[in-house]
Amino acid sequence: MLILPAIDLISGNCVRLKEGAESTRKIYNDQPYIVAKQWQDEGARMIHVVNLDGAFGRADQNVRVIEKILSSVSIPIELGGGIRTLDDAGNWLSLGVARVIFGTVAVTQPQIVADAIQKYGSEQVVVGIDARRDKVAIEGWEKQTGEDVLTFARKMRGLGAERFIYTDIQRDGRSTGPNVERTAFLAWETQVKVIASGGISSVAHLQSLVDANEHNIEGAIIGTALYEGVLSLPEVVEKFQN
DSSP: OEEEEEEEEETTEEEEEETTEEEEEEEEESOHHHHHHHHHHTTOSOEEEEEHHHHTTOTTTTHHHHHHHHHHOSSOEEEESSOOSHHHHHHHHHHTOSEEEEOHHHHHOHHHHHHHHHHHOGGGEEEEEEEETTEEEETTTTEEEEEEHHHHHHHHHHTTOOEEEEEEGGGTTTTSOOOHHHHHHHHHHHTOEEEEESOOOSHHHHHHHHHTGGGOEEEEEEOHHHHTTSSOHHHHHHHHOO
């Protein structure tokens, strides 16, 4: 299983939020590229980066910061947050991002996802599915839609999506464990690769995802637990990353 340490950015700082609320931000480092280098040195094979400013509608924030992260590591970076157009995706991919994550626009303008997959390929395009009570949330998780997660996921699969990142918002930043049941259900029902996100904070949480791996759970994103020292990246990489 792929272990992806997370770097979430606000105003150039490496932060963590609780349930995606900007008011809960906690700054852990003001030089995110150093954090990225640390994750690479500790065995990460890919880093999950989120431009939270972009997700909250401040699309031009953090461009230079992300460029510095890209130039500081040799492992792939996946990037989400505020990627709302085909040009946005193309610009980030041309800068060296390995794959882009569409969230809000996948709900509001799904044709952009289809166009991006056709132009750049399914390996470079990921659909982020952020769920609150099994309904999709958008715009930095601030707006709740009435769209059912599975219905939405099947629509994305029909457009060519081959990878989802599934986040249970109510668990994110809370260290309460991922929603293994819904993650596995989503992977099984769609037969699409799924990366689990939200609340992962123990070896037992990761083991539960591994145990459900016959359902096509590809990886796990870990954030707060690494920054708080609850989990050690070298240890979980050694134990879980194949």
